[in-house]
Amino acid sequence: MFSVVIPLYNKEKYICRAVDSVLNQTYEQFELIVVDDGSTDRSAELVENIEDDRVRVIRQDNQGEGPARNSGVLAASNHWVAFLDADDAWLPDHLREISNIINRFDKVAMVSTSCIETSDSSKKVNIDNNLDANIRVINYFIEAAKDIGIINSTSVAIKKEVFEEVGGFSNFRAGTDLEYWARVALRYSVAKSNRITCCYYRDTGGVMEELSRVSQPAGPMIQRLKDLSPSVSYLLAVANQQSHILKRQDVVTYINSRLYSAMRQSVYDKNIEEIRSLYALRLKPSSLNMHLLGSAARLHPAVLLSARHVSLKFKRLINKQPE
Template identity: 45%
Template sequence: MFSVVIPLYNKEDFILSTVESVLGQNFTDFELLIVDDGSVDGSLLALKDIDDCRVRILPQSNQGVGAARNKGMAEAKYDWIAFLDADDLWSIHHLNELNEITKISSSLGMIATGSLKTKNLNLPTAEQYEPGKIRLVDYFVEASKKPELIHTSCVAINKKVFHDIGGFSDKGSGEDLEYWVKVALSYPVAVSDKVTSYYLLGTGGIMDTQHKARQKIPQVISSINDMSPAISLLVKESLKNPDILKEKRIKKYINSVLFSIVKVAVYNDNIFLAKGYSKLALPQLNSTYIFFPIFRVTPNLILNKIKNRYSKAKEVRETLID
């Protein structure tokens, strides 16, 4: 059985659709905890006609999304806690798929289905349910290839994880990725490739906020500790266990985050800053690490041409999503 946690803050235009996507699940053994984080719009009014004994609304003063998720986790009755943002949607098979993943091992700490970015509210509905390809993964290796391997609205956490390592921080940006790292350091992770979670673009929600935040990189990153909350956590853990930063999978993950930061700096027209960041890469024999020394000696004119080509290709992709 699942406890579903939705942190809610000023999402009157989306929350009803989000809740209905939960109540419409084929897997019906769940409770739904909506943590109202001090909404001041009509979010709660939009839910006034919901009449389902599985739904509980938990009010709190505005404390941020991390605190809202933590309240829901603390109140959860069941062993698995599935998260859903207040402006995202699930297919009718989402909890079914999560349940299938839980069957592969009793020691799992974190599980996730496939997810998709979309601007389309009309989700596909399939009458027949077929499980996806389910597998155990090394989070750090997989996330270095696919940074959004695990997104909040496709993930579930075993409640024992919350009891053992606590909840989300209150950083306001990057606290989700930080938490996935924290969990993956201590527990096995399993995923399915079946897409059952959809996060909507252009809603002004958590994903849009995080995307904008990731575009606003700091002007000075003096050490890998400054890159992100997730990397900062790894650095702190290395103080207890110095071997952590020597592990190939951890170095690969850190370099992939640095690669994203360098890329953002380039497309923000700050190549000088990007080349400075690239010097922080951890030595490793793979294509990502090899990129950094090559990048540092590539003339800025060539880098600008590459950036312009990428920008045009990105516009085409975004048009196709629309």
């Protein structure tokens, strides 16, 4: 029933853990497609040495994670495509829970379980999944406004026919997955289980981790809403053709949540002017928190920076980090 797609690029240290977590699923009706995106280490060789008829390796020149996922989807022979990142892992009942969601809501096109995050990739994660799961249809935009990781590329499965309608993944430097979830959610129903069935490791050299480590020169101040993120840019592009999109409260809430997140980051960057610029781009109605932050940047910037200093000291205290 499932085609499992793992995009792979230089994850020699982790790929066998990911593949083993698929092969050890209690739900056994699947094929596993590992797309090697031009790895320069032994990643692909390790997978090719696995003796299991359910495993296929596709090799291609390095194009990026989005195109690698697209190659896997094109090669998939089943109706549902489940994704797993090469440095993450599933718990044994992941596909079974995905199947439970689909059986509960057969009209949905994108489904997801929940992940546990850990910063220790050497740690074996054990979860008690004996509790009854809360499986429900969600409004993706409302839920993602509260928690942007409500769906991620290790927890999600999508109907293959959806790709024919909305196209494949793009290849942005960051935000590729979020842009794709927005594309799907704008057209189709989404369902979610709160059962934790996968592990997201934060210390494996993933895209967001690498971006946070590398000091980036300050870019131009965001003057246009569409420059905020790929997902926001997509929604605004659709709105140019279908004006009613920006009359949807869930879409407005989502866009404002991305703005608010950028405003908070600007607080830690001590960029008061950026906060003011972002606040001016807000859509109405916007949240009370956004109004408070925007007003503080306009009227009381010294208080805002003082609050930032206290917050950073508190974080260092918790994490026992030196100043």
